[in-house]
Amino acid sequence: MPERGDPMATDDQEATGTEREKTFDHLSIEKKWQDWWLAHGTFRADDASPKPKFYVLDMFPYPSGAGLHVGHPEGYTATDIVSRYKWMCGFEVLHPMGWDAFGLPAEQYALQTGIHPEITTRRNIDNFRRQIRALGLGYDWDREVATCDPDYYRWTQWIFVKLFERGLAYQADMTVNWCPGLGTVLADEEVTAEGTSERGGFPVERRPMRQWMLRITAYAERLLADLDGLDWPESIKDMQRNWIGRSEGAEVDFEVEGLPGERLRIFTTRPDTLFGVTYMVLSPEHPLVDRITTPERAADVRSYVDAARRKTDVERSDATKEKTGVATGGFAVNPVNGQKVPIWVADYVLISYGTGAIMAVPAHDTRDFEFATRHGIPIVEVVSPDGRPRGPLPEAWVGEGIAINSGSYDGMRTADFKAAITRDLAARGIGEAKVNWRLRDWVFSRQRYWGEPFPLVHKADGTVVAIPEDELPLTLPRVESYKPAGTGESPLANIPEWVEYRDRATNDMIGRRETHTMPQWAGSCWYYLRYVDPRNDRAPVDGVKERRWMPVDLYVGGAEHAVLHLLYARFWHKFLYDIGVVSTTEPFRKLVNQGLILGEDGVKMSKSRGNVVNPDDVVARFGADSMRTYEMFMGPLEVVKPWSTQGIVGVRRFLERVWRLFQGEVTDEPAPIALRRALHKTIRKVTQDIERMRFNTGIAQMMTLVNEAYKEEKRHREVLTGLVLCLSPFAPHLGEELWERLGHEPPVCRAQWPSFDPALVAEDEVKVVFQVNGKLRGDVTVPVDTPDDELKALALAHENVVRHIEGKPVRKVIVLRNRLVNVVV
């Protein structure tokens, strides 16, 4: 790629003389205005400003070693356009940027090179900041935060302590993927389908290990209910609803034969199918498995349970595989009809949902049907769409209908039956209505180095206490080696002087510090609050400032965070609301997801495919303004779309045309009416399109205006002024430069947004089209609001219309004022 200037011309097209510049030198213009904005603090948000606030937020990036890719500037440009527009409309805009700086890649790199993650992270942040500035993005850099900064994570730890104090953080033994070969715990994505580690190919086993958990389930109801009031894409809200997974049903107790007093409790959403139960299933981890199993079945059951334990989550949750299971030899008694049904153990039942045991109704559940068919278990039909039995079923009927084979309940509709039997079971003390959630508590610890340390101490007596608030932040110690300890603990466990927690006065040993660290999600759960008050050393955020800026008015980022980050952040926000730190129940009022930018070949950009476009190269060759405007012109923001180098050439060409329009003499004469109309339509369109975030059509309208302007001999000041104001949020460097050259005081991004004259936008003449039987047969240009009967007369007199209706009787004439006349024959 060429290193400088003019991306179109090949050589010798030197710009000479300020009046005759045929092209603009983006490198010098960009540097000039980026320095200017920085020197003037243009994008600093004033907490005390009397103007109404507008808070625009980007999902902050993980500063990877690879630097920015072209996907980042897409969302950032969109928010930058909105920010500049809102400033121009008179808002005080908060538009900050920061770094999601803890995380695995830096630690992995440290493992390979021995360079401390802090050093590489700082280096990467500097590079990201440079790249973001080079795009002319207007951020308030005074509010920059990094989650790995002790002044920041002090408050992440503080929030954790509050969660801990209120019983929302607890320890539990969770089954995890443990890889002895690597000496570490692995995430599900790091384990292959064969049950080996992706790196190294070592065997991975399932092992229960102590983990810190956050009780997000305590907020399930509110997290679900409050989605309704959010201006978010419906698809994202649906994904969160599915993830939370509220499910209404009943828990029912079954007696176990031979174990008097013991009850097997199950959860079902279909208590109306109780008469169709033909077997029961326990999950392999269910505590009753051993006691229910008969001696002659013990060997089979034990080997099945052992095999299930060895499987990874990925293997066990593969719904397409055949359903396995073994009979325990034990029986349960159906409480509605006293029937004995066999109890099986099968790994298609999960210990982590409901009670870890189910009643199986093969006639009306696809999974039970599949299992029963495979193991020769009877199938009893108890629901029918029309109340008549249908004989042997080819597959499970999971719909609702009318009860059959259900004793005195026969003939009831599903919904009524559910209510009735739940009530009857409750009256007998063997059941109750129950709501279950798919959402699980959040595994909040990682056995890693590069994350926030837990501010907790395990005392000798087994209790766990938080360290005093004045000892925060609890900083990460420097380590020699980043290798995991090999015991499933983090590298921190290898540093005795850090782990041993002693009384500050007496030096007596009090206990041992927690050596796990927090997951990467922790820091991103509340960063949007810290921007509001980034240097506060007494609280995570000051209450007055919080009420000044929150909630976030517009949040833009990738859809890959649809569930995890956005759900975790909502959870923490609600908790902070409960303890009085924030004043709103939801953090993000409006959410927009930008679509992925694919490579020029139409597939996802990746190093291995060699289709990655580097923003540095694009900015150097075409300029930041071209890059920004092109990314917005590619198509709707939310849509996935391929990069096109030809496309950016076209946008650069447009900006050159704008540039040349400003060369030479500018007249103060009023523009011809047609051009003035075009200008006002453009102002209207661009204003609406920024509000709707449909930037592509706004840019198209500006292109149309420029094409119109070129048809005139003269350059009219009013047109140039309006154009540069509209264009400036998209191409801010060019905007500032042209604004200054028009003789205005910079910066253009604080000028007033132009308004349009409704009288000029309204047409005084319209083209009305004539149809015969819906087919276009002619048109006429008439003054607006020409009366219907006049239009009808014109249509019926039109030569071509007459030709098409001749000989046929006119049945009906439909007249739509200012639009069309349709003659039906």
Added chain:
RNA sequence: GCGAGAGUGGCGGAAUGGGUAGACGCGUCAGAUUUAGAUUCUGACGGCUCUAAUAGGCCACUGUGGGUUCGACUCCCACCUCUCGCACCA
């Protein structure tokens, strides 16, 4: 399997409280300018047809097949394809 969304020229995409389909840009071709190339400017780019030419006319067309309507890219039904998310949650 379940849930959500999308199918429009050679390409990216416009237009949906039903009313001129293809704005704007890319690309291709031709012409003007230029020593030449690049840049810039003008025009053409579904098929057929009329005319000396201009203007004009006819037909087809928004994934497929039906339906509603004077009129459907837009609404309804069925199907096909693609993308994304979840994936044994009882």
